[in-house]
Amino acid sequence: MAVHTGVGALDPSKKSPATRKRLDLTARSASTSARLIGLAGLASFDLIIIAAFVAPPLWNAPGTTASATEVSAYAQHHGGRIIASLLIYSFAMGIFLCFTGGLCAWLRERERPPQALSSIFAFSAVALAVLIMAAFVPAYMLSYRPQPAAIAGPLADLTFGLLALSGIPTAVCLATYAALITRLRCLPTWTAWLATAGALTHVLIAASFVSHGAFLSLESSVIVWVPATFFAWILATSAVLLRTRRGLR
Numbered sequence: 001m002a003v004h005t006g007v008g009a010l011d012p013s014k015k016s017p018a019t020r021k022r023l024d025l026t027a028r029s030a031s032t033s034a035r036l037i038g039l040a041g042l043a044s045f046d047l048i049i050i051a052a053f054v055a056p057p058l059w060n061a062p063g064t065t066a067s068a069t070e071v072s073a074y075a076q077h078h079g080g081r082i083i084a085s086l087l088i089y090s091f092a093m094g095i096f097l098c099f100t101g102g103l104c105a106w107l108r109e110r111e112r113p114p115q116a117l118s119s120i121f122a123f124s125a126v127a128l129a130v131l132i133m134a135a136f137v138p139a140y141m142l143s144y145r146p147q148p149a150a151i152a153g154p155l156a157d158l159t160f161g162l163l164a165l166s167g168i169p170t171a172v173c174l175a176t177y178a179a180l181i182t183r184l185r186c187l188p189t190w191t192a193w194l195a196t197a198g199a200l201t202h203v204l205i206a207a208s209f210v211s212h213g214a215f216l217s218l219e220s221s222v223i224v225w226v227p228a229t230f231f232a233w234i235l236a237t238s239a240v241l242l243r244t245r246r247g248l249r
Contacts, residue, residue, distance in 0.1 A: 041238030055085030068153030135162035167205030
């Protein structure tokens with residue numbers, strides 16, 4: 001009798017109609033939540049792309065070898081575009097927090113206690129967003145009104161410095177996501193490999209402080225293509241969540 005009861009408990013066809021309905025509603029709710037999280041991530045990615053087109057090309061910005069006068073002149077010449085792009089980027093990062101908050105809750109339901117990885121994922125996502133948005137403030141002030149050369153230089157350096165430092169929590173965020181997906185298998189493992197690649201490349205951003213005028217310096221191309229790996233992860237994970245079906249764990 002005990003064996004028969006156990007088999008019946010595992011067989012969905014032998015569950016009561018009320019139980020099957022409750023399980024069906026739970027599955028639908030989980031699927032809807034995943035899609036909403038995916039929509040938030042996709043909205044964040046779209047705003048990031050829009051802001052990139054609004055802003056003047058980042059690779060043309062004065063580097064750390066430029067004089068403070070050149071930095072001030074560049075900021076004032078492109079002031080309107082810089083401020084508009086920063087505003088869009090700010091909204092994008094706000095929605096990114098909604099995306100990662102929802103994704104953390106979604107993953108936390110599937111991780112066993114003490115759920116350390118999902119907690120690290122959440123805190124590192126907040127940390128990277130705070131550093132990035134903090135970097136926007138000196139850039140705003142640099143473009144908002146004319147700044148003397150003595151102030152323009154430090155404001156520009158502070159912007160690039162904070163953006164570079166954000167590479168550390170970004171690497172932690174992506175690495176913990178990769179670890180969660182590899183362990184739980186609740187999303188395609190290729191998104192974990194993409195996150196791993198992003199985590200490794202973002203270490204280069206933080207390492208840019210140890211080099212000046214070379215490949216890893218603040219004025220090199222790493223400031224363009226390294227963040228692209230992070231944006232690609234947002235897009236890929238959002239797309240996967242949008243395609244979530246009720247059968248997904």
